[in-house]
Amino acid sequence: MRDSVKVFAPATVANVVCGFDVLGFAVNAPGDQVLMRRTDRPGVFLSKITGDQGRLPLDPAKNTVSASVQHYLQHIGRxxxxxxxxxxxxxxxxxxxxxxxxxxxxxxxxVNTLMDNLLSNKELIPFAMKGEELACGYGHADNVAPALLGGFVLIRSYEPLDVISLPFPEELHVAIVYPEVDVPTKDARQMIRSKILLKDAVTQWGNVAGLVSGLFLKDYELIGRSMTDVLVEPTRSILIPDFYKMRSLALEAGAIGFGISGSGPSVFALCREPETAHAITRLLQQQLKNLNINSLSFVSPVNPSGPVLLD
Structure with a gap:
């Protein structure tokens, strides 16, 4: 049995334009690392956080990492x-x-590795959702499910939880650009309409079904024309500088589809190959630079495996 373990878990793109709270996929970079050690002192403790500029709490009950680990240990009776x-x-x-x-x-x-993998990655999803609830007030799974399972994931139902891994074209790449502006997830969620028109709901259902079908069929044209959001994007795009200009630039440069990653402000473009993805990140970063906005960019294939051991 291990005494310590070091783990990398990947970033994710949630919603995938039309799939609010029900679609997401994992990427290879960026991501976070956790080093966990067994100790003689009972309890879960956070001894160190780096890279957060002092923004995250060290209180184990208030940090998503330690709080979800506590839920896990309670569940297994340890x-x-x-x-x-x-x-x-x-x-x-x-x-x-x-x-x-x-x-x-x-x-x-x-922690599951230290406990000799008592649960499958899929069985860890409800505990990860507890962490999301602590972070943003709502325990959605469209980030944690792909982060745990890798690839594209559909959350068919939350009650009961029904999570489905989807096939996808292996050559698919994603261009991600993060404009360094502040869009808190809680605030972004509060902007969303609580009631929608039936005709808009029908359009959205068709697009979600089309996107899932496109992934199964490896039909890029179908994937692209399904990546349209009539419910959430029109509101959230207001918070993202030059969103529609960036979308035009990405699509003109060969993107399959373009949208907001999660609640933003990051945007992403699905591409057929890495060269197109790199070209798009350069275009979008230049557009943001024209607005005097700093940005970070990432290019990655879809991550097929989720978290990995680093030691």
Whole structure:
């Protein structure tokens, strides 16, 4: 049995334009790292956090990593053991790339490894959702499920939880650009309409079904024309500088589809190959630079496997 473990968990793109709270996929970079050690002192403790500029709490009950680990240990009847956790943030907080999700998933994968993998990655999803609830007030799974399972994931139902891994074209790449502006997830969720027109709902259902079908069929044209959101994007795009200009630039440069990653401000473009993805990130970053907005960019294939051991 291991005494310590180091884990990387990936960032994720949630919603995938039309699939609000029900679709997401994992990427290779960025992500977060957790170092977890057994200790003689009972309880879960956070001894160190790096890369957060002092923004995250060290209180184990208030940090998503330690709180979800506590739920896990209570569930397996091992709340008596001692664990020390170091969290190393390797991705921006509040980026719309599942920052809290990556941390939480890394912690759960680590503790489950130390407990000789008592649960499957899929069985860890409800514990990770507890972390999301702590982070943003709502326990959605469209970040944590792909972070744990890798690939594209559909959450067919929340009650009961029904999570489905979807096939996808292996050559698919994603271009991600994070404009360094502040869009808190809680605020972004509060902007969303609570009531929608039936005709809009029908349009959205068709697009979700079309996107899932396109992934199964490896039909890029179908994927692209299904990546349209009539419910959430029109409101959330207001918070993202030059969103529609960036979308035009990406599509003109060969993107299959373009949208907001999670609640933003990161945007993403699905592409057929890495060269197009790199070209798009350069275009979008230049557009933001014209507005005097700094940005970060990432290019990655879809991550097929989720969290990994680093030691």
């Amino acid at each position: 709340a008596d053991i001692g664990l020390d956790i170091e969290l190393h943030k390797k991705m921006p907080i509040g980026s719309g790339l599942g920052s809290s999700s990556a941390s939480t998933v890394a912690g759960l994968f680590a």
